[in-house]
Amino acid sequence: MKRVLAVVLVLAAMAAAGCGVSAQESILDKEKLVIGVRTDLPSVGFRRSDGRFEGFDVDVARSLADRLGKEHTLLGVLAADREKVLRDGRADLVVATFTIDQERKRRVLFAGPYHISYQDILTRPDDTITNVRDLAGRRICEVQGANAAKRVVEERGVAARVVPFPDYKRCLAALKSRQVDAVTTNDVILAGLAGQDGSGLRLAGVQFNEQRTGVGLAKGDVPGCEAVNRAITSMYQDETMEKLLRKWFGAEWLNRGVVAVPQFEGCS
Amino acid sequence: MTVVQTPGAAPAPAAQAGGQPPQPAQAGPAAPARRRSVPGRIRVISGVTVASLALLFAALAVGSSSAREGLRVIGRDAGPQVVATAGLYLALSDMDAQVANVLVMGNGYPEQRREALARYDARRAEANRSLLEAFELSGDNPVERMTVQSVLDGLGRYERLAGQALLLDERAAHAPGPPPGEVVRTYREATDLMRMVLLPQAYNLTLESGTIVRATYDDKKFTVPLLRAAVLVAGLVALACLIWLQVFLARRFRRVFGPALVVATVTTAVALFSGLAVLDQDERALRTAKAAGFDSVLTLAKTRAISNSMQGDQSRYLLDRERADTYEHTFLDKSLSVLYYNAGNLAKYHAAVAAGSSTALGMLGPELVGRQGKEVFQTYQAFQAADADLRRLAAGGQTGKAVAARLETATTAFAGYDQALVRLSDSHWKVFESAVERGERALDNLWRLLPFAIGAIGLLVIAGVWPRLKEYR
Incomplete structure (x- = not known):
């Protein structure tokens, strides 16, 4: 009888502890990710007439999902929707020329930047x-x-x-x-x-402001953000990023600046 | 005493057979039947007791090793890694800032020029040391190793470019302010390499250490209390079994208490409660090391790194007129990430910092508490005020005075701010180290005594049970 009681107690303790740990859902717990990309930016994030998406951001999104070991579907978003789709859970990641700034950081967690543009x-x-x-x-x-x-x-x-x-x-x-x-x-x-x-x-080619383009995540998903950062690092280390930039903007584009892993914003 | 048979058979039919003579110690007709099963039951209860004791000590061992691993990863691996990589960033960033300083000095400041070049060399040596250390601490993490190697390669190229720029600048012998175009173009190559390739990698290494600590802590925050609960359950079961064994023996053999088993019970209780106390202490040590120590150390390391590149941006703003807008923008961007005010441009930001309203936003925001935090804020105000002066002079066309402001007031103000950051970081580092030490010491003390306790309890249980079993031989 006592042994049965002990087993029950241990199981109860495990269940209680198990419930407490996953209060914040992470993209890492999902099998399939919904990634928001732009629909209105040719060569960056664009919905073709046949409904398929193409562009630099779209390829980055696909590569990130692969590196995270997840299936994915793409969701078309406009500039004004980007925060909203993350907040109401319609998208897990937003890869949509999302510039990191302190005001947005109050509402969105940014992985990356994956690209520095001007x-x-x-x-x-x-x-x-x-x-x-x-x-x-x-x-x-x-x-x-x-x-x-x-x-x-x-x-x-x-x-x-x-x-x-x-x-x-x-x-x-x-x-x-x-x-x-x-x-x-x-x-x-x-x-x-x-x-x-x-x-x-x-x-005009003036390059006057540095724009840090990041990957948006729901606020609080620190493990997910760290995993995306590691995926971005590997995209630079195996030269995927350079290939994608050349594919979408031409070889000449690479002369505008250095292609190297950007300084990450940090996830906490 | 004689024992006729001790089978584990059901007592009822044996009692009905009634073949045994009554035993002197027991009365009544049911006595022989019960008596026959007594040694068997003693064995079973003892077995359960020993098993639950084994479970208790196994849980304690697993809990302790889990806590110890957490303390090792956070305290001995990632903590020092943050210090090494932050040191690397600072050394690299300051090398580039010193080159910019020399270039903007022109032929006006021979004394400071020598000092800046000496500091460049010192920083270079520091960077090499930090790189070696970071490489050692990166262990077998291939991505980190690749990053360290890539920084080493890039540093060689940077030194060549910076050397060229310095040489061209010396030949040009220009007045304080922007050097000739050729110098600026060479320096641009150098600073782009530094700021866009090398510094981000050093910074990301620091962040990676933060990731390791966060993941380890989250894991331990979950497993240590769970193991503690397992220890508690196993301990209570073991105590219950010991008491059960004693009560059984006392009833069957009409003794009050076997002293050996009483001592074993008390020892188990002491071991249980000290084990629980140590695990609890370690849980708290991990929390303190992470939340009150490490997190702040990491944040302040990041802040120092970004702030150092801000003072470099001041010199770059003065020496490269074409990119001045970009350098001013990056200065503002970095200022906002250090301490956030809702300011759309640098002038408004200066005003907001000078007004001194408290803000909890930006990476430095939550750290600005207490006397040392206040000191950091005041020195940051002074640094931003010096920046405002410098930009006012530069915008008004007084380049010479702006350069003087950069080399004197802004440099002094920055040094004061940087030292305040270091002092604040040091006090968090002390909290961190002492928490890790406290946690490790508690575990050491526990395991210094626990093996003896285990041995003693085992011997005491045998001493308590063996004589009773012998009565049936």
Whole structure:
């Protein structure tokens, strides 16, 4: 009788301890990951007419899922949805040109950055903008949920006029129809847009702000974030990242800067 | 005393047979039947008692080794690894900052130039030592080893480029401020290599140590209490068995208590409670080492690393006009990650820091408690104030004065801030070390006595049971 009681006690203790440990769900406990990628950025995160996703971020997302040993499905997100899909659990990871900043870090846990890009300026071919200061008095497009235009005005103190648009497609149309004079954001986004457009829109090549592009996770998933960081390190160590950059932005792109593991933000 | 037979058979039919003469020690007709099963029952109860004692000591051994492993990983592996890799980052970052300082000095500061170059050499030696140490501590982790090797390779290239830039700068003999374009271009190659390839790897090594500690702690936080519960259950079962054995013997043999078994019971109880106490103490030691020691040491190491590259960004801002915007931006970005204020640009940030409102955000936020924390904040304010002056002078075209501000007030302010960080980190390091030591000492003491206790309990149980069994021979 006593032995039975002892066994029951041990089992009860184990069950109680077991329940307490997994309060925070980690992506590592899942078999299949839902990864949010952009739908509106050619060469970065783009939904083709046949519904499939393609681009640099999409390939990074796939490689990360493989390295974590997980199956995955992709979920299309726009800039404004990125925090929301993580918060309400619709996506486990967000790989969608998500720039790390302190304000966002209050709500999102960032692994990476997996890529350092710079802010650049896209103009019409006939325009003469060569520097961020040349944007003073000009109209620049702002895509809702992105913070690049705000950085020009607030951080650099350049008196540009910010015109909001819901996505880059309409932003680009506005640039060509002279409703705005410039589009400013991550250089990779601009390169992809200009490449797809094909009408000779010009990248100023000013590289004025460092943009740390990270992988978004639900706040609190520290083990998941650390695993993603290790996966990113291995993507640089076996040169996958260099291959992907060359594949999507061309060999010339690699001359813009050094391709090396970025300094991680840290998961805690 | 005679024993006719001792089979484990059911007592009822044997009693009905009634073939045995009544035994003197017992009365009544049922006595022979019960008597026959007595040695068997003594053996069974003793066996259960010994098994539960074995279980208790096995649980104690597993619990102790688990706690000891946690203390080793956190205290002897990852802790020192953080110190080594943070030292590497600081040495590398300061090498690049010293080169930038020399380049921005031009021909204006011969004395400081010599000092800066001497400091560059000292930092280089430090970096080499830290690399060796980090390599040793990385053990058989292939990713970490590859990282250390890659830093070693890159450092050679960096030194060549930095040497070129310094040589070109010396030949140019320019006034304090931005050197000629050729120098700037060579330095850019060097600083990009340092800031984009070498420093991130050193920083990520530090983070990796944090990951190891976090994973070990989370594991131990779960297993040590579980093993402690197992020890408690096994111990209570063992005590119950010992008491059961005594009560059985006392009833059957009409004795009060066998002194040997009483001592065995008391010894088991003492071993149980001291084992529980030690495991509890170790659980607390692990928690203190992690939460009050290691976490802060790691955070402050990260803060020191980032802050050091901030003062390098000041010099780079002055020497490379073309990239000045970028360097100012990275300075702001790093400032925000050190101590966060909702400020959209550097001027607003300076104002917010000067206003001195407390904030718990940014990596330094939670550390700014107590007298030492306050000191860190005040010195950080002074450093940011010096930065504001420097940028005001540079923006107003007073390059010479801006360079002087960088080399004098900003350098002094940064040194004060850095020393305050070191003092704060040292006091957390002491907490960390003493917690690890306390935990290990408690385990050592327990296991110095426990083998004797196990031996004694075993002998006492035999001494308590053997004479009773002998009565049936």
